[in-house]
Amino acid sequence: xxxxxxxxxxxxxxxxxxxxxxxxxxxxxxxxxxxxxxxxxxxxxxxxxxxxxxxxxxxxxxxxxxxxxxxxxxxxxxxxxx
Numbered sequence: 001x002x003x004x005x006x007x008x009x010x011x012x013x014x015x016x017x018x019x020x021x022x023x024x025x026x027x028x029x030x031x032x033x034x035x036x037x038x039x040x041x042x043x044x045x046x047x048x049x050x051x052x053x054x055x056x057x058x059x060x061x062x063x064x065x066x067x068x069x070x071x072x073x074x075x076x077x078x079x080x081x082x
Contacts, residue, residue, distance in 0.1 A: 030057070
């Protein structure tokens with residue numbers, strides 16, 4: 001499923017790859033983690049469940065630099081009062 005994504009090509013010689021804290025490498029790194037995670041853990045994902053898996057990998061990517069373990073962060077968030 002992930003291998004069928006149309007990424008496209010671009011001419012890097014004429015494009016600014018950095019805009020503030022946003023880099024083209026950021027999105028490339030994110031998709032690399034998603035593809036490796038799906039291929040390595042799930043092997044395939046149906047379109048029905050793809051959004052859920054993408055949400056999981058977005059959460060993981062956004063918390064990759066947290067000081068505490070992801071499981072502890074998730075546990076504390078789920079136990080916090082609303």
